[in-house]
Amino acid sequence: MSLDHLPWRRPASYDDRPCVRDERTELTYAQLGRRVDAAAEQLAARGVGPGSVVAVMLPNRVELLVTIMAAWRLGAAATPINPTFTASEADHQIGDSGALVVVATDPTVVQGDIVVLGVDALATTPAGTLPAADTSTDDLALLVYTSGSTGRPKGVMLDHGNIDAMIASMGEAIAIRPDDHCLLVLPLFHVNAICVSWLTPMSVGAQLTVLQRFHPVEFLRAVETYRPTYFSAVPTIYSHLVALPVDVQPDVSSVRFAICGAAPAPPELFAAVEARFGFPLVEGYGLSEGTCASTCNPVDGVRKPGTVGPALPGQLVAIMAPDGSLVPNGERGEVVIKGGNVMRGYLNRPEATAETLGDGWLHTGDVGILDEDGYLRIVDRIKDMIIRGGENIYPKEIENVLHSDPSVLEAAVVGGPDPVYGEVVVAFVSAAPDSPAAAVDVDALLERCRAELTKIKVPVAVHVLEALPKNPVGKIDKPHLRALVAAAGVTTGKGV
Incomplete structure (x- = not known):
């Protein structure tokens, strides 16, 4: 482990290299180190030490990384x-952690007696009072809370060894190098942004530019201004980019690849991005419990649309039958993962930890198939599976058919x-950008489904x-949709 x-x-040798910037601040590696020491002195004065937990409730900005x-x-x-959490949501995470x-x-948004430090009060010049750092791979580094699609969110415990393994795995997969420059647009309360966009380039002395929010035109303007070599985003962002008017022709020649993850995306979207912008878009797959990513289509190599690629270096991805046996390639089962990136467990949730990690594998809850080359295709979530009259139906197959209609976003x-x-x-479904909902022909969608799917x-x-409703990390909120169906009885008809 290198850390x-x-x-x-x-x-x-990294001292004078450009390190990180946002719209307010730009720091070299040496300047970042000094800012970190200054903030650490403030935290230490408030009782923070080994084994403590610091909550960071900030939008994307340099100070979030510093803290x-x-x-x-x-x-x-x-x-x-x-940072958009309600007081109740924030209080749960603060208290549970x-x-x-x-x-x-805004220090006033946090309730209770906990010590709150306003971001504008963070010191920038250290006094030199800190002892030498002694960071161990076994030290707890992050408590990342799951989106809470079932019950209250759980704290995923990731130690420095997990993070180091993830950086090494992803860095080798994307061939990260010192002259790379990542444009970070995903929210930094999500482990994808922390590991793929921030820490991986930091490990080799590369650059990072942090955007506070996403807007299609502003994002492309940032690409032209900052000249990044890669970025990572979710399918919705790419859908908005390819839906821009044809006269929007940005210079994206600096981008050598982009990554898509966090939610399933139809193969048509990848083809549209590559046709429109010219850089390869690679799809990856992973969980917070696996410190972010476990598979990814190669940047330089065979990319298979409809798959999320082979296992990343240093990780083992397999398919497991309900009886706990591993099945051959080509057969369907639960996706399970091993590697140094797999979490320590859930904070104060021994039963949930045992359920997810008890047999030595990380159980993802996803249904998948490995092909003859080891490329993984995600069929669906086990919990999302629909059982109609005893027949198992996987929503993703139907969603892919609906996505293939150009009117559907x-x-x-x-x-x-x-x-x-x-x-x-x-x-x-939701309509493509700049199209009214009425432009979606429901009869045509149903006819498309009848032509491509069994009855x-x-x-x-x-x-x-x-x-479509989203959860805090940008995934479609299916529990909300199920609740809508249950409450409104919208199982018949064309629309609500």
Whole structure:
């Protein structure tokens, strides 16, 4: 383990290299190190030390990165909180994590007696009072909270060894190098942004530019201005980019590849991005419990549309039958993972930890198939599976058919209650950008489904929404859609 992403472990030769910037601040590696030490001194004065937890409730900005590393400088862990959370949501994460200090934009938003430090009060010049750093791979580094699609969010415990393994795995897969430059647009309360966009380039002395939010035109303007070599984003972002008017022709020649992850995307989207912008778009797959990513289509090599690529270096991805045996390539089962990136467990949740890690494999809850070359195709979530009259139906197959219609931006399929079959297929779609919801021809979508799917997979209803609901990390919120179906009884008809 190298821990080369930590400022106190970096080579002195990095000192004057450009390190990180946002719209307010630009720092070299040496300047970042000093800012980290200054913030660490403040946290130490408030009682933070080895084993403590620091909560960081900030939008994307340089100070968020500084605060996380300042906690690490003291042997503490950091838990990044979605800055748009309500007080109840934030209080749950702060209380569950046992955070000692919260760093926030607005100190008044945090309730209770916890110590709150306003981001504008963070020191920038260290006094030199800190002892030498002593960071171990076994030290807890991050408490990343799951999106909470079932019950209250759980804290995923990631230690420095997990992060180091993830950086090494991803860095080798994308051939990260010192002259790379990542444009970070995903929210930094998510481990994807932390590991893929931030720490991986930091480990080799590359550059990072942090954007606070995404807007299609502003994002492309940032690409032209900062000249990044790669970025990572979710399918919705790429859908918005390819939907821009044809006269929007940005100079994206600096980008050598882009990564798509966090949610399933249809193969048509990848083809559209590559045709429109000219750089390869590679799809990856992983979980917070695996410190972000476990597979990815290669940047230089065979990319198979419809798959999320082979296992990343240093990881083992397999398919498991319900009886716990591993099945051959070509057979369907649960995706399971081994590697140094697999989490320590869930904070204070021994039963959930045992359920997910008990047999030595990380159980993902995803249904997948490995092909003859070891490329993984995700069929669906086990919990999303619809059982209609005893037949298993996987929503992703139906969603892919709906996505293939050019009028559809996003699609989600859930099970609706039915007195005869138990469950039936219900679909929700949103219209492509700049198109009214009325432009979606529901009859044509149903006819497309009838032509490409067996009868039991054809939705009993297709509902057109202005936008599909999302959870805090940008994934379509299927529990919300299921609740809508259950509450409104929208299992029949064309729309709601």
